[in-house]
Amino acid sequence: MTGWTADRIPDQHGRIAVVTGANSGLGLVTATELARHGAHVVLAVRNTAAGQEAARRIGGDVEVRELDLASLASVRTFAAKLVADHPVIDLLVNNAGLVLLGPRRTTADGFELHLGTNLLGHFALTGLLLDALAAGRGPRVVSLSSITHKNAHLDFDDLMSERDYRPAPAYGRSKLATTIFGLELDRRLRAIGSPVISTLAHPGLTRTNLTPRAWEHRGRLGKAVARLGLLATQSVEQGTLPQLRAATDPGVRGGQFFGPAGLFETRGRVTEAKLSREAADPAVGRRLWASSEELTGVSYL
Template sequence: MNSIPDQHGRIAVVTGANSGLGRVTAAELARHGAHVVLAVRNTAAGAEAAREVGGDVEVRELDLASLASVRAFATGLAADHPAIDLLVNNAGVVLLGPRRTTADGFEVHLGTNLLGHFALTGLLLGNLAAAPEPRVVNLSSITHKNAHLDFDDLMFERDYRAAPAYGRSKLATTIFGFELDRRLRAAGSPIVSALAHPGLTRTNLTPRAWEHRGRLGKIMGRAGLLVTQPVEQGTRPQLYAATAPGVRGGQFFGPAGLWETRGRVTEARASRDATDPAIGKRLWSAAEALTGVGYGLR
């Protein structure tokens, strides 16, 4: 990852920076000179990560499953950093157990992976616009390609199944990234909204996703470790989206290998639903209503 340009003078915020993709992303940004804010739910784990990451970093508490926490984080960060150069919406949950909800009553995958980041981005939009070349990077997943949103049941209250719920949340996150780009362009904003996905990557979520299945879950978790790529490789698409010169709004990056599961960075293919402006507009309206965060972008 030595091709990352010099990041000195940039303020970068990485959600979920205490482990997995977020930790490597934060480490690489810091190694290349950025001041990195590790936005984490568990500040003790964040402090440990900060010691290992090194460089110019700070740890701040952020629980994306709580809109109150998102607002408190954004208020403090915005006051201390009037201009923010980069926001990497990396954090996510994948829980294959029974249906759970966030502090605000949202289905936990949609509430954390989409709505928490939607609120965070909107609350920091002014600070991002104040930077010279600002970017927002949303983390997608190849699982979004087989998902479809049900606007009559966004919270999956009927016939809940965890794996489809996760896929829907990543589709929603992908839709958000593309719709944000369309609205920023229309407003003449300097902010670039780009997207990335890591392919099949070996993170702490791989075995944990199967924990509730007992012995079978342990077997499946170990099998997942065998077919996935190292986290350092999986991080490359989002680092490219975050730092490569000339990245344009609406570009989507992922691995170039078979079915976009692993390999060098290339432009990825999003599903038809992910790039549909009508679906984007509808999801945007729903997210604004659910979070109470308005962007002022039409």
């Protein structure tokens, strides 16, 4: 397999990078590669014990900070303390995500847990760190999407899935919302001439603990994908390359979306990925942004 690899990451010395969900899976590999290339990496994690173990494995210039994206109070506390210590931030990788099985659950603020964690926590975090990012060198925000976003649809009359809740579709909707956010963020940053760019990536089908959960309830095809599991998926190291490219490639432009080039974008070398029509619709982006500001109480751009 050829194409873009982590060896093409430029020197990151002097850069401050924040990676959410950095204690396992895609986040751990992202943090490891950024640190390997010289960045000071902040591991933003809910479980600090797991974060400390990840920091030990990574080595390099890393620090662990507690962040629970399912709590806006935690997001605000994390952001305030981080900016106090690091008034200049160069990179934010909104990597953390979850897939639930079982009944509907909510965040500390009453949001459906998928949407509240995968979108709203990161929406608030990005806004609270934006001034520090604007002071950075070649600053970027990377949002982590999923191929499941392509079959999802947002119902603005039921964003919290109170009327119709099923775990896997709720995950897909949260990833559609995350994708819409990343694109709308790019539009708004461009409109004000900000030095910050917003990019997006998805890992295809990668061997993390999220992949089977995201697919197993999506009808016959989803169940087949979940059963094939290890045969259909790629390594975490390969699956992380799209977001590493989105985060570090000097030639990347705001709004670009990266994923695997293989069959149905499930695996393979890194290429530009395809967006669903709904994800790319600016009118949907504006509506979701307004809803996110109202729900989180964090307004920016």
